Structures are given as structure tokens and as C-alpha cells.
Amino acid sequence: ILNVEQSPQSLHVQEGDSTNFTCSFPSSNFYALHWYRWETAKSPEALFVMTLNGDEKKKGRISATLNTKEGYSYLYIKGSQPEDSATYLCAFPYSSASKIIFGSGTRLSIRP
Amino acid sequence: GAVVSQHPSRVICKSGTSVKIECRSLDFQATTMFWYRQFPKQSLMLMATSNEGSKATYEQGVEKDKFLINHASLTLSTLTVTSAHPEDSSFYICSAREPTPSRDEQFFGPGTRLTVL
Numbered sequence: 654i655l656n657v658e659q660s661p662q663s664l665h666v667q668e669g670d671s672t673n674f675t676c677s678f679p680s681s682n683f684y685a686l687h688w689y690r691w692e693t694a695k696s697p698e699a700l701f702v703m704t705l706n707g708d709e710k711k712k713g714r715i716s717a718t719l720n721t722k723e724g725y726s727y728l729y730i731k732g733s734q735p736e737d738s739a740t741y742l743c744a745f746p747y748s749s750a751s752k753i754i755f756g757s758g759t760r761l762s763i764r765p
Numbered sequence: 766g767a768v769v770s771q772h773p774s775r776v777i778c779k780s781g782t783s784v785k786i787e788c789r790s791l792d793f794q795a796t797t798m799f800w801y802r803q804f805p806k807q808s809l810m811l812m813a814t815s816n817e818g819s820k821a822t823y824e825q826g827v828e829k830d831k832f833l834i835n836h837a838s839l840t841l842s843t844l845t846v847t848s849a850h851p852e853d854s855s856f857y858i859c860s861a862r863e864p865t866p867s868r869d870e871q872f873f874g875p876g877t878r879l880t881v882l
Contacts, residue, residue: 657808687870696769696873697858742809753799753871757808 655679657745659756666733667764673729674759676743680724687744687753688717688728697742700728733763767793769861771874778849779882786844786877788859794839795861799871800832803856812857815842849881 658677666672678686685704691697701710706721714731730737740758747754768791778784788798796817801809813834814822821834831853833845842861846853858876 689873694875696875699870699872702870752811752814754811755801755808757806 655745655747655754657743657754657756659741659743659759661759662757663760663762665762665764668733668735670733671729671731672733672761673727674741674761676726676728676756678724678726678743678745679747680722682747683721683724684746686719686726687746688726689742689744690739691742691758692739700741728759730761733761735763735765737761738763767791767861767863767872769859769872769874771859771877773877774875775878775880777880777882780850781848784846784849784879786846786857786859786879788842788844788861788874790840790861790872793861793863795842795863796839797862798836798842799860799862800834800842800844801858801860803858803876809858812844846879849879851881854879854881 660675685702687702688700689697690700701717703719708719710717716729717726719726728741738761740760742758743756744753770789770791772787776784798815800812802812803809811824812827815834815836817836817839823829831847836842856876856878860871860873862871
């Protein structure tokens with residue numbers, strides 16, 4: 654059974670602080686790992702698609718790293734702002750039919 | 766990025782009625798769309814893969830007669846929850862895969878909150 658786990662489940666961070674959270678996934682048959690940001694009442698928005706071991710991708714203050722050998726990815730947010738408040742999902746494609754299994758998400762709240 | 770719409774965003778219905786949810790890709794053609802369900806405090810669970818012009822592929826444990834999926838065109842897939850019961854109350858969200866070599870990136874609709882009384 655494929656399992657994608659995210660930790661922590663929720664996180665409260667002071668505005669201006671930096672933070673990070675984890676996604677763990679099966680290390681065998683790796684194809685890609687996706688990160689999404691999901692704000693309340695909006696569609697999940699793709700942040701990163703990561704494919705290579707050691708990859709590091711950056712989008713503004715948000716960056717992500719990938720370790721396919723040990724099966725984890727970190728998402729970092731530098732200098733958190735209130736607009737960063739959202740649920741961050743990681744997702745693991747697991748078949749040629751493009752099926753994706755999602756982690757349960759990390760709910761991030763930024764305190765002004 | 767590609768845009769996917771979903772309608773309605775929220776629906777309340779009586780037990781025993783059927784509810785149809787539409788998922789549309791607005792600026793691209795999607796041969797494949799996916800339907801997910803989210804239970805409170807849990808992750809998105811794939812229900813079925815909707816293929817244009819053919820039958821949907823359902824995940825294990827999902828009743829195909831209960832959750833009817835129709836993908837009649839390259840821009841529209843519908844999910845009909847038949848004879849809805851309170852346990853069907855949930856958040857349903859669709860996604861569409863853009864047919865480009867983009868590492869299976871999926872674009873999501875905003876979801877539909879279904880409440881069955």
C-alpha cells in the first residue's frame with residue numbers, strides 16, 4: 654500500500670519567521686513529486702513538480718528539496734507572510750495512468 | 766496556468782435525491798479528468814479516472830452505480846451522486862490533466878461541498 658505522509662499536520666508561525674515541513678513518500682519506483690498550495694475556497698495551486706534526486710526548486714520565498722533515495726521532500730518558506738496561510742499538499746504519481754496519491758497536508762497559519 | 770471550473774460550489778439536498786457536479790477545463794482540452802473526495806481532516810482520495818469517450822475507471826471501494834461519471838466531451842466531465850445519503854456528504858473536487866509532457870501536472874477545480882440532509 655502506497656503511503657504519502659506529511660508532517661506536521663498543522664503549524665502556527667509568527668509573521669516574518671521561516672518554517673519548513675516534510676513529505677515522505679515511497680522511495681521505490683519514483684517518478685515525480687508534486688507540491689500544491691491550497692487556500693480556503695480556492696483550487697489547489699501547483700507549486701513545484703520535482704523529479705530529480707537532489708533537486709531544489711524555488712518560487713519567491715518558497716523553496717523545496719527532494720531526496721528520492723530516502724523518500725522525502727522538504728518545503729521551506731522564508732519570512733512567512735499572512736498570505737502564506739494555506740494547506741500545503743504533496744502528491745506522488747504512482748502509475749502510468751497519472752494517478753496521484755496525496756498526503757493529508759500541512760495546514761499553515763501565519764500569525765500577524 | 767490552465768483553469769478548471771467546477772459547479773456548483775456548494776449544494777444541499779435531501780436524502781434520496783441525485784446531485785450532478787460538473788467539471789470543466791476552460792482553456793484546454795482534457796482527455797483525462799480525475800474525481801477526488803475529501804473527508805474531514807483527511808487527504809484527497811481518488812475516486813475515479815474519467816476518460817473522454819469511454820467508461821470511467823473506478824478505484825477500489827468506490828461504487829460505480831452510486832457515483833456515475835460521464836466524460837462526454839474534451840472539456841466536461843460530470844459526477845452524479847445517485848440516491849444521495851447523509852454519508853455521501855463530503856467535499857468533491859475534480860482535476861484535469863493537460864495533454865502535454867508536463868510531468869503529469871494536474872489542474873484542480875475549486876471543489877463542491879455536498880451536504881445531504
